[in-house]
Amino acid sequence: xxxxxxxxxxxxxxxxxxxxxxxxxxxxxxxxxxxxxxxxxxxxxxxxxxxxxxxxxxxxxxxxxxxxxxxxxxxxxxxxxxxxxxxxxxxxxxxxxxxxxxxxxxxxxxxxxxxxxxxxxxxxxxxxxxxxxxxxxxxxxxxxxxxxxxxxxxxxxxxxxxxxxxxxxxxxxxxxxxxxxxxxxxxxxxxxxxxxxxxxxxxxxxxxxxxxxxxxxxxxxxxxxxxxxxxxxxxxxxxxxxxxxxxxxxxxxxxxxxxxxxxxxxxxxxxxxxxxxxxxxxxxxxxxxxxxxxxxxxxxxxxxxxxxxxxxxxxxxxxxxxxxxxxxxxxxxxxxxxxxxxxxxxxxxxxxxx
Amino acid sequence: xxxxxxxxxxxxxxxxxxxxxxxxxxxxxxxxxxxxxxxxxxxxxxxxxxxxxxxxxxxxxxxxxxxxxxxxxxxxxxxxxxxxxxxxxxxxxxxxxxxxxxxxxxx
Numbered sequence: 281x282x283x284x285x286x287x288x289x290x291x292x293x294x295x296x297x298x299x300x301x302x303x304x305x306x307x308x309x310x311x312x313x314x315x316x317x318x319x320x321x322x323x324x325x326x327x328x329x330x331x332x333x334x335x336x337x338x339x340x341x342x343x344x345x346x347x348x349x350x351x352x353x354x355x356x357x358x359x360x361x362x363x364x365x366x367x368x369x370x371x372x373x374x375x376x377x378x379x380x381x382x383x384x385x386x387x388x389x390x391x392x393x394x395x396x397x398x399x400x401x402x403x404x405x406x407x408x409x410x411x412x413x414x415x416x417x418x419x420x421x422x423x424x425x426x427x428x429x430x431x432x433x434x435x436x437x438x439x440x441x442x443x444x445x446x447x448x449x450x451x452x453x454x455x456x457x458x459x460x461x462x463x464x465x466x467x468x469x470x471x472x473x474x475x476x477x478x479x480x481x482x483x484x485x486x487x488x489x490x491x492x493x494x495x496x497x498x499x500x501x502x503x504x505x506x507x508x509x510x511x512x513x514x515x516x517x518x519x520x521x522x523x524x525x526x527x528x529x530x531x532x533x534x535x536x537x538x539x540x541x542x543x544x545x546x547x548x549x550x551x552x553x554x555x556x557x558x559x560x561x562x563x564x565x566x567x568x569x570x571x572x573x574x575x576x577x578x579x580x581x582x583x584x585x586x587x588x589x590x591x592x593x594x595x596x597x598x599x600x601x602x603x604x605x606x607x608x609x610x611x612x613x614x615x616x617x618x619x620x621x622x623x624x625x626x627x628x629x630x631x632x633x634x
Numbered sequence: 635x636x637x638x639x640x641x642x643x644x645x646x647x648x649x650x651x652x653x654x655x656x657x658x659x660x661x662x663x664x665x666x667x668x669x670x671x672x673x674x675x676x677x678x679x680x681x682x683x684x685x686x687x688x689x690x691x692x693x694x695x696x697x698x699x700x701x702x703x704x705x706x707x708x709x710x711x712x713x714x715x716x717x718x719x720x721x722x723x724x725x726x727x728x729x730x731x732x733x734x735x736x737x738x739x740x741x
Binding site: 393395396397427428430431432433434435436448451465467470471472533534535536538586587589590592593594595596597598599600601602603604606608 | 636637638639641642643656658659660661662663664680681682683684685686689690692699700701702703704705706707708709712718719
């Protein structure tokens, strides 16, 4: 007789040796995996690939319960996501600590993004607790979650449905050893930052995403308008994907789009200058090139900057929506007028030649 | 001008607050700080509408329309003719997503 548990627990993971939903089978405990705190060369290579967006969804850990060191029934339990960067940050931070690690199935997504989507959520936490038979593995009823998992978790609901009390640890796994001394986090441990290192580490994946359209655009421009136009395209994209994350707090204004427009303009000016001072070709053609650079480049950089809101740690949906309504029309008008100008002048030049 | 982030959907009713301290514990931007009798809404403009405080408040003293502040998600939803708010931050959907490989630090 198979009885499905109240949680609707489906237990499809291979890691669970026996289907936990068969409540009759009480004496058989699901498999507990083993984890260590050491980060191997292979782990580091995996992190590198994740940072470059290679096989984006493939950086996963098998969900389930892990034994770190030699935990007993009084050892703490930490929850994490089944994304290698999340899991590895946790296990390496807990060097020398005996603990259980409960890895939720977040489909290979980090804790914070998964919490935002609800996959690092109350339902999945309760399901994992039941499927791994955690209540019989440990004697206490406390589970320590990363603070950034909170947007997906309702502690009263978890308590009601699983009997486990949720304790929110610090934002960064690195602070866990310090946190565990008192089980209280300092205000610094509770605050998310967006330091230059945090921002630089995001650049590769931004570059990878923008690479194909940027190279295509640059090639097309190279053949119809020359090398300076191709350089302009590359510069606008590099400004939006590399310079913008680095310079984010130093650019004036608060909105990402206006910061992007300013940065794009700074990059466009030398290109426009190069067009104007170009000795070859008719003067009107070079002036047109300069105008196009000033119209199109800031629009491209600003659009990439606006899209960086999703990577940042502080933009609200209300604010981003305002930015979209306020600036996307401006970017569209700038880019479109630049393109129209280019096409018109191209036609004029063609007619004159004819 | 040039600051779209001054207003948001965070609402707090201190009359309902039982001072359990959970909101200041889950907020990563110190929007709420512990107070002597109730939680104090110290910096509402810093709110990023993640929804952690409202979801973890046992007495519903806080409400916020939570969502992910990701332009990529909203623009792609709008382009596909869907409601902008339905735009799932597609970290984890197809390639070409918004969140990069962000926030590995979040254990």
